[in-house]
Amino acid sequence: MVTQTTTVAEPFTGRIDHVVAKLTGWSRARVTGLFEANCVRVNGNPCGQTFTRVKPGDVVELRYDPQRRYKPPPPAWKDTAFKLVFEDEHILVVDKSPMVLTVPTGDSPGRTLWDAVNRYLSRSGKRKEASVVHRLDRGTSGLLVFAKSPGVAKTLKDQFADHKPYREYLALVAGLLPKQKGTFKSYLATAANLDRYSTPDTRKGQLAITHYQVEQKLADTTLVRCRLETGRRNQIRVHFAEIDHPVLGDPRYRPDLAKHPRWRFRRLALHAGVLGFEHPVTGKSLRFESPVPWEFERVIGRG
Numbered sequence: 326m327v328t329q330t331t332t333v334a335e336p337f338t339g340r341i342d343h344v345v346a347k348l349t350g351w352s353r354a355r356v357t358g359l360f361e362a363n364c365v366r367v368n369g370n371p372c373g374q375t376f377t378r379v380k381p382g383d384v385v386e387l388r389y390d391p392q393r394r395y396k397p398p399p400p401a402w403k404d405t406a407f408k409l410v411f412e413d414e415h416i417l418v419v420d421k422s423p424m425v426l427t428v429p430t431g432d433s434p435g436r437t438l439w440d441a442v443n444r445y446l447s448r449s450g451k452r453k454e455a456s457v458v459h460r461l462d463r464g465t466s467g468l469l470v471f472a473k474s475p476g477v478a479k480t481l482k483d484q485f486a487d488h489k490p491y492r493e494y495l496a497l498v499a500g501l502l503p504k505q506k507g508t509f510k511s512y513l514a515t516a517a518n519l520d521r522y523s524t525p526d527t528r529k530g531q532l533a534i535t536h537y538q539v540e541q542k543l544a545d546t547t548l549v550r551c552r553l554e555t556g557r558r559n560q561i562r563v564h565f566a567e568i569d570h571p572v573l574g575d576p577r578y579r580p581d582l583a584k585h586p587r588w589r590f591r592r593l594a595l596h597a598g599v600l601g602f603e604h605p606v607t608g609k610s611l612r613f614e615s616p617v618p619w620e621f622e623r624v625i626g627r628g
Contacts, residue, residue: 327391333383341367342375344385358395364388406441410468410613415606416481417442417455417471420615423592427460427469442471459485459556464574467494467597468615472605480605485556491601492553494561495540495617497594497624498570499582502539502547509535509564513557520577521559523567533557535564541625546573546585548625561595573624590620 331348345365346356357375359365365372366386367379379385389395406425411418419442421427426437442455455471456478472478484490511523512530524530534554541548547570551561559578565571566578573594575583588594601612617625 326388329387331385333379333381333385335381339378340375341365341372341377341379341385344379345387348385348387354397355395357397359387359389361398362389362393362395364395404441404445406438409445410615411611415473415477416604417446417473418600418611418613419469419471421461421466421469421597423464423466423590423618426463428457438469439471446473458482460558461597462559462562462593462595464591464593465595465597466592466615466618468600468613469597470600470602477605481602484602484605488555489602491599491612492556492597493599494551494553495596495598495621496549496551496561496565497573497588497621498547498549498565499573499579499585500545500547500570501542502537502549502570504539506536506538508537509533511564511567513560513563521557521563523563531555531557533560533564535561543625546587546624548621562593587624588620592620594621594624596621 329348331344333344342353342356342360345359346353349356360373360375363371363373364387367377368384405422407419407421409417410420419438421438428439429437439455439457446455455473456475458470458472458478458481461467461469470481472481511533512527513521513533514524514530515521532555536552536554537549539547540550553560562572562575562578566575569579569582571579571583573583573585573588574590575593596615596618598615598617599612601610603609604611
């Protein structure tokens, strides 16, 4: 290790990275790497910010390995498909943007959430492929967890199959709900056109249970908070549509009622805002929350 120390004089006042560059003769990128590696101190205190201002009399100390290639961190990952909420060596939790398919279909090569997550993992050199655990509809935004290995994915999928994770959604539905809270319980079957519907035949359908609580009543719409006891495809959308209060913007279930002059967005008024589950490796209870989407805020604010 090499230690270099200098006392700031008048010609070197200003940003500390300029002082370090003069002291080492290194490039800007390599100097930034020194700050990232905690190699810089000012008056005995660690300094991790290149834009810190120094003045005459300040003592700048560097301690570094001359054989190491210090590099600045890569720029923050940006992708319109998702925001990274949590990551460790086993899982990723992401906040999906609306109008993004979760997984590939025949007409969406390279443009899905799964593709975007894999691009992120490939760029960081961590993994080549993420494992899908659960999904959200294309028009729905919100929280999902991906696994970094098939074994972890199986453990998480087992949790979802046993209905253990906590999943809470926000929805804007057409009209004013007559009850402040309630529960839907039905068996969802799939029609030939892939639409879902409730059936009295328990042999044809999958049990679907949705609990809801009214959050706010507007002039002609209702903001509801829904908790899934089961997680069937289109579950919330079907349950509310079947009582003539479809999710705003839904093109599939009661689109005649789902149209609203204040909901002028392509997406559904449905957001997976809370996700809780047990970490598949450590067993620790995890809970994540996503903020209310701006489209919801715009409608609620006018209500």
